[in-house]
Amino acid sequence: MTAHRITDMRVHCVSIPARAVHSHGSGDVGGINVALCELVTDSGLTGWGEASPWPVFTGTVDGNAAALHVHLRPHVVGRDAVLIEPILADAEQALVGHPEAKAALECALLDITGQIAGLPIAELVGGRHRDSIPLSFSVANPDFDADLEDVARIWDSGVRIFKLKTGFADHSFDLMRLEKLRAFYGDAIHLRIDYNQGLPAYDAIRLIRDLETFRPDFVEQPVRMREREALAAITRAVDVPIMADESVFDVRDALHGAQMRIADIFSLKTAKSGGIRRCLEIAAIARAAGIEVYGGCMFETSIAHMAGAHLMAAVPNLTLGCEFYMSTFYAEADLALAPFPVKDGYVHVPTSPGLGTTPDPDMLDRYRTHLFSSGEP
Numbered sequence: 001m002t003a004h005r006i007t008d009m010r011v012h013c014v015s016i017p018a019r020a021v022h023s024h025g026s027g028d029v030g031g032i033n034v035a036l037c038e039l040v041t042d043s044g045l046t047g048w049g050e051a052s053p054w055p056v057f058t059g060t061v062d063g064n065a066a067a068l069h070v071h072l073r074p075h076v077v078g079r080d081a082v083l084i085e086p087i088l089a090d091a092e093q094a095l096v097g098h099p100e101a102k103a104a105l106e107c108a109l110l111d112i113t114g115q116i117a118g119l120p121i122a123e124l125v126g127g128r129h130r131d132s133i134p135l136s137f138s139v140a141n142p143d144f145d146a147d148l149e150d151v152a153r154i155w156d157s158g159v160r161i162f163k164l165k166t167g168f169a170d171h172s173f174d175l176m177r178l179e180k181l182r183a184f185y186g187d188a189i190h191l192r193i194d195y196n197q198g199l200p201a202y203d204a205i206r207l208i209r210d211l212e213t214f215r216p217d218f219v220e221q222p223v224r225m226r227e228r229e230a231l232a233a234i235t236r237a238v239d240v241p242i243m244a245d246e247s248v249f250d251v252r253d254a255l256h257g258a259q260m261r262i263a264d265i266f267s268l269k270t271a272k273s274g275g276i277r278r279c280l281e282i283a284a285i286a287r288a289a290g291i292e293v294y295g296g297c298m299f300e301t302s303i304a305h306m307a308g309a310h311l312m313a314a315v316p317n318l319t320l321g322c323e324f325y326m327s328t329f330y331a332e333a334d335l336a337l338a339p340f341p342v343k344d345g346y347v348h349v350p351t352s353p354g355l356g357t358t359p360d361p362d363m364l365d366r367y368r369t370h371l372f373s374s375g376e377p
């Protein structure tokens, strides 16, 4: 086998404004701030991956850029790009945490290896179970009238799943929004709820029971990430399925969460778990425990969305869809040369080798705030 030696890692910090502020139980977000990992080989191949942090949830762009540029670079440059798991094992040994940076590194390695093999990432990690995934849009604008206009526009594009971000204002505001959406769209709309840790644990069960009358598919992360006993108690007490997002980062969280039955569903995100392969390990634990999984996302460009699409194509069981909507419906612009493949309310999983997308150099120049490179020829 011919080696494809990695000669450089470039880290691009990127900041793209959003079309509107989105509010959550854990704070407001007005843009997409990520660090892209670009790997170059001596065989002329380039691979891309994205670290998509959120400071109140995972980490920071600065921290992830330093993780890649300073701490992980020595374990990557000079290696053969197909040695994905050995390189990731060294990365995990060299640096605690920073799962977003490790997800970016893994994605760039998979992108190159896929190009070498002539296979999409979904096939590299086991093969796709589906070619398309139902898409959810998150209703999170504190100006609900503006959100209703967005929902109508996105409904017309074919999306039928809407996730209401709750817990950032008062309970009556959440009830009012759910009532309006259910009354206007009837049974044709799939409604979900995400508190992003915004409910007080002592009163969460009563408040969630109030919402059950609007027949949500699930309620996501009602309480703080470390309040796992409360999450388990809520899951036992209410009828609506409960999803764990912030409470399940890595494989150990998933194992412990399954043993405690903290939730009925785990949200999979490459950024919080360190990549596609780690998410598939979490999906295996969930499957063994009778726990459903879901395609969640951070504040991402289509580079990270595409990694998520390959992941969710390769997950054996998937009934609740994904939320890779940022580049299509939230960001002011996207980086990729081709639009993220959303059509008629579904994400269409790419069939080209590797990641199946690459940044447009002009867009990268426009939105890049910093570039770190070793300068090695």
Ligand SMILES: [Mg+2]
Pocket: 194, 196, 220, 221, 245, 246, 267, 296
């Ligand atoms: Mg969430």
